[in-house]
Amino acid sequence: MATIGIVGSGFIGRAWAISFARAGHGVRLWDAAAGAPAAALAYIAAILPDLAGAGLLDGATPEAVLARITATGTLAEAVAEADHVQENTPEVLETKRAVFAELDALAQPGAVIASSTSALLPSRFTDHLKGRARCLVVHPINPPYLIPAAEVVPAPWTDAAVVARTAALLAAAGHAPIVMKREIDGFVMNRLQGALLEEAFRLVADGVASVEDVDIGIRDGLALRWSFMGPFETIDLNAPGGVRDYVIRYQSIYERIFPSTQRRVDWAGPVIETVEAERRARLPAEGLADRQAWRDRKLMALAAHKRRQVDG
Amino acid sequence: MATIGIVGSGFIGRAWAISFARAGHGVRLWDAAAGAPAAALAYIAAILPDLAGAGLLDGATPEAVLARITATGTLAEAVAEADHVQENTPEVLETKRAVFAELDALAQPGAVIASSTSALLPSRFTDHLKGRARCLVVHPINPPYLIPAAEVVPAPWTDAAVVARTAALLAAAGHAPIVMKREIDGFVMNRLQGALLEEAFRLVADGVASVEDVDIGIRDGLALRWSFMGPFETIDLNAPGGVRDYVIRYQSIYERIFPSTQRRVDWAGPVIETVEAERRARLPAEGLADRQAWRDRKLMALAAHKRRQVDG
Structure with missing residues (x-):
């Protein structure tokens, strides 16, 4: 199982945490706002029994899934050991550019760094990065633990192996990845x-x-x-x-x-x-x-x- | 309960027969091809038990629903006593114009005459009729006994009371009528x-x-x-x-x-x-x-x- 770093614990970040933890991965959740990850964990704890009742936890107990999710005090703790980082910060270009620079510096060399953005092309906030070949967009429809489709959108410089690995991670977690051949405004959905x-x-x-x-x-x-x-x-x-x-x-x-x-x-x-x-x-x-x-x-x-x- | 005349017993006509008969109406089914109504009745008899099994016959038995549908030997028998006529002939303008002239002559004065056409505006095949105010399009998505939406499309001269009565007939039969304010290519769907x-x-x-x-x-x-x-x-x-x-x-x-x-x-x-x-x-x-x-x-x-x- 992989380690997933979730950056930003709002509605999209917390939903990704459920989806990845349900698939068996260890999830580390961080947010710039103090107290936000704890609120996200409380939200997740409240919804997991409903998912279990509907048969949507793949046979795991709510407790087991919840135990796979940890809130971290720093961004570094969330991403330092992650195999896949899923970023969910506000849809502001300068924010994304700054966050991705930080993530590229903090994440281990082999990690994939993905943004949940729906509005920004990946080339616009990864062009300046040394590790830009490992960056891409993974755009869900909220909430991803109920809606399988997710768009995998490479920038022109994204490594094809990174795209393939990301699509495989998603598929193994029960998602239906849409692997785009190139970035385009609005993606597919x-x-x-x-x-x-x-x-x-x-x-x-x-x-x-x-x-x-x-x-x-x-x-x-x-x-x-x-x-x-x-x-x-x-x-x-x-x-x-x-x-x-x-x-x-x-x-x-x-x-x-x-x-x-x-x-x-x-x-x-x-x-x-x-x-x-x-x-x-x-x-x-x-x-x-x-x-x-x-x-x-x-x-x-x-x-x-x-x-x-x-x-x- | 009303009497419904179904003209044309292909996939759309036979599906309408199921939908109206399930709602309790008496259905009279006619087709220009000899033997076609009998084939339609056999098809209907085969599918009704599946609908009953899925809980989609509103509690009626397949036999009771089937008994409400009669194949007729002549067009006149199908429509003479109908309150609502549903026409399902090929999407050819001259065919529709000829069939609607016949229907307008055969149907009783108070009957509504509806076409299932998806491609032709009602004004194009009803303009020449004395009873054109009672003519309109009721376009289903096939099969109407499983898909509730149906478009009710008036020609410029269709009586508003005819539109309202048709929408009410559909709604009472479990349909979700889309009542268009005017005809337009492609309708809504x-x-x-x-x-x-x-x-x-x-x-x-x-x-x-x-x-x-x-x-x-x-x-x-x-x-x-x-x-x-x-x-x-x-x-x-x-x-x-x-x-x-x-x-x-x-x-x-x-x-x-x-x-x-x-x-x-x-x-x-x-x-x-x-x-x-x-x-x-x-x-x-x-x-x-x-x-x-x-x-x-x-x-x-x-x-x-x-x-x-x-x-x-």
């Missing part, structure tokens, strides 16, 4: 999400559909198949002769739509009044926190369902 | 699917990600939350202050991506060689039919899971 959201905001701004109509179309429609097949396998199975047959039969529908999608609606413009009014009518602001807890329970139930499907 | 697929094909064509990487990003990533919340609720819960807060925090990521999405990749061009080669390496052509059956079982299990979640 935010590009796909963005494409969908742009059309969603346009439909509402143009008065074609309501916010709830869009959510129905995905929640009670398209995402059912996507949630166990993805969009390419979906169309591959949606024509008798497979994906080429699908393209021949149906591309014209999408070609016809494309020109009308070449216009961006400012999400913060007039449309946000409509979107927010409709959302708040369904869910008042004071209900957001409860609904987030509901979401996490639903996600856990779905993860457990998918796992049973694979096992069964 | 194919526009959203198209936006995602355009980006998916671009990512593969540009060598940024593999076909499987895209499927992972959706199947093991984004679609997990989308499958029970939809994209708007997802972002509403993804920032402490709700959807407006999300837009303020994260719109810049998507704005930056947008210019690079203004270019269409021809899906039937060089990229289809890559997509097909990768799909066929994962699933040989001779395995497509088995995998389609696998998909239907997974979809049924997911529908049952979602229903238990709502009940529980």
Whole structure:
């Protein structure tokens, strides 16, 4: 088993700690704010029994998983013996550049240093480092202990062996790594999400559909198949002769739509009044926190369902 | 309970028959091909026990649901007493225009006449009809007895009361109607699917990600939350202050991506060689039919899971 250094113990850092500890690794957790790692450990201790109850701890007890996670008093203690460092500091370029310089100086030569950033390309905060060949992005969807996909994004100078080793570490921990061939704004998942959201905001701004109509179309429609097949396998199975047959039969529908999608609606413009009014009518602001807890329970139930499907 | 006339007994027509019969309605099924309704009834009889086993027949027995469906020898018998007619003939404009003229002549004055078309706007095949105010599109995702979303698309002359009555019929049958404010190419779901697929094909064509990487990003990533919340609720819960807060925090990521999405990749061009080669390496052509059956079982299990979640 490896030693994992987690830098930053907010929602993403603590979630990574659960994911790596569940896989059997020793996790060392550090945060710039004193007291933050202790709060993270309390959070983790509270959620592990739920995961065990849902069958999502791979048979380990909550106590055993918790015992693999240690809060450290210094950054050096968290990363000095780590095989893999996972950085989760704020999405500010200068912060990332400074933290990565520190990590490159503190981590042992063989360690991989990964950032959880969703917004910054790895080349932007690793170019100045002596050890830049061992740096890359590993971007999860939160929380990674429930959502398997994670993007592995190399900078132009990232060693191919580092990419391969990172993907293997993730896969062995039950993740589904997306190994990108090169860095690109938005990586893969935010590009796909963005494409969908742009059309969603346009439909509402143009008065074609309501916010709830869009959510129905995905929640009670398209995402059912996507949630166990993805969009390419979906169309591959949606024509008798497979994906080429699908393209021949149906591309014209999408070609016809494309020109009308070449216009961006400012999400913060007039449309946000409509979107927010409709959302708040369904869910008042004071209900957001409860609904987030509901979401996490639903996600856990779905993860457990998918796992049973694979096992069964 | 209503009487439903189903015109065309292929995959979509027979699936609608199951959905309406399960809801307690009397269904009359007709097809231009002699023998087709009998084949549809055999198919339906084979699938109903599976639905009952998954708890998806609302407590009815397969026999009771099957007994509500009758094959008719003539189109007139199928629609003369129907309250709602659901048309499922081939996606050919002249066919739809001719069939709708017949239906408008045969159906009783109070009946609603709906088409399952995914590709044709209702105004294009109902403009010439005396009863055009009672015509519209009700577009399902197949199979409608497992996927609740269905688009209700009025032509400019469709009576608002017809739209409301159709949405109510669908909702009472367990569907989640998307009531569009006006017709638009691709309706809502194919526009959203198209936006995602355009980006998916671009990512593969540009060598940024593999076909499987895209499927992972959706199947093991984004679609997990989308499958029970939809994209708007997802972002509403993804920032402490709700959807407006999300837009303020994260719109810049998507704005930056947008210019690079203004270019269409021809899906039937060089990229289809890559997509097909990768799909066929994962699933040989001779395995497509088995995998389609696998998909239907997974979809049924997911529908049952979602229903238990709502009940529980």
